Amino acid sequence: MANFKISYREDTALFQNLWVKSWLGIFIAAMIVLPFLLSRYQLSILNGMGIAVIGALGLNLLIGYTGQISLGHGAFVAIGAYTTGLLAGTLGVPFIVALPVSGTTAALLSLIVGVPSLRLKGLYLALGTLAFGFIIEYVLFHWDLTRGDTGMAVPKIGAGGFFIETELQFFYLIMFFAALATLVAKNLARTKIGRSFVAIRDRDIAAEAMGISLSKYKIMAFAVSAFYAGVAGCLLAYYQKWIVPGNFDISLSIAYIAMIVLGGMGTILGSILGAILITGIPYGIVYLTDALRGTYPNLSGLIVDLKLGIFGLVIVLTLLFEPQGLVGIYRRIKVYWKTWPFKY
């Protein structure tokens, strides 16, 4: 009882101790200073990671927290990106409107898989979401408005002479939304919403018998997850300035699954770690193979093509050797240090 908390409000506070608070301080300071020390190329890597964090948080709320498998997360990123493409590119709608509408459109379309999820479980849900992904890809290729292979141009964010266009400007924009997405996910996780999600994952029949509506919270999990994906898609569209259906094929969904498996399912921290690492892996490979380019000129291209296989391997190896992902390792180390030497 050494750690007895005086009030429940304090006990449920987001940043509970000095340790967490100081890490947060260091992190924020680094986020402000770091960009000035990095090259444009390095910043572009961080920007990709920031967008991935948002998408991964969404997928983890669905798979890790609620236990509903989805192989179609990339499709919701696509829906967000193309909503932005249509709104901003074709109709000239500003960013501040395009962002929430992209998220909401993805959330609404998630009903297409969310509602059947009340009936479909496990493998069948996996196949259903996979099919959804292919249908969306098909539509993007063949619908007049989305212009197939040609893709869509997305205008700059900004008005009245001020535009967000440099890597540095995007860095702050993306990190702001990544931080906001993290905060919201943390909040959902510690309220009745997160408890309902986990209850459904752990024991759906008991959850129902405790008064938790399976239909309401399963559909909510799909919608929240898709909203996150839609927001990630919107940011991606503005950042890339040009979107084609190929950006959002099955490999994107697999990459997102690799992120949450590697990072740690059912944890916020895991989503972030996984997004950073999986986004970073291809760059790491390019970096390593660059050294060998002289002797094997085709090597880097070949290995980047193998990206999908590498992600698959990451998923399988993590599930085999550390099912709780990096967060599982982190927790074990933390316990080790807490009890060393014989703290209790």
Next chain:
Amino acid sequence: MAVMNQDKSLQLEIKDLSMSFGGIKAIRNVSIGVQSGEIYSIIGPNGAGKTTIFNCISGIYKAQQGSIRFENRELLGVKPDRIAQMGVARAFQNIALFKGMTVLDNLMSARVHLMKYGLLGAALYLGACQREEVQNRDAVEDVIEFLDLQSVRKSPVSSLSYGLQKRVELARALAMKPKILLVDEPVSGMNLEEREDMARYIIDINEEMDITVVLIEHDMGLVMDLSDRVTVLNFGTKIAEGTPGEVSSNPEVVKAYLGDEH
């Protein structure tokens, strides 16, 4: 029986309930009336259909025939979460805790339906959300204190002993703020000391919190000590009903049930 079934003061009234799985008739024409405030036990040999009755009351199974009325509202055909929200709580025979959660979160999960804030409130953790979370935490702390779970409050349920998990199972049902509590074999697999504690808790829940208890249990000593009335099932059919004394001296019960053991 006929007279009792018309009694308007019955809190839970099961009439002519039948349920079969494929060819197996798990329960046949069972009628049970539970009065508000009593401890009512259902006993019978393994496979007699006791848990099936609970599953029908909770809405997990849908009986093919009969009716289940709780406070004069029909439960048959109502979804489990709606039934729970009416005040029918359940502690499972096979521990069905949310194993990825702490004790505290398990209990908080039973109060989702008592919190009214929405998705947006939760996303921002503002106003009503924060207030209701703190209020419900308060109520859950009362349950934790009542069942002496203070020391394991923050422990993951999977790290607890079997006996403690059973107690958390009861605590979670209690955290729902129910009017009636369905407890399925609360002391199975427990040692003597744990059994005595559990008996004490059930009596306290019934008397101090004024919650009706329907109990399924194989431990005859416990049933005899606690129950106001007992129903005996055998092969899905009700063979006797009455006070513990009446039931235990009923020759048919002795033959069908007690006879096997003594």
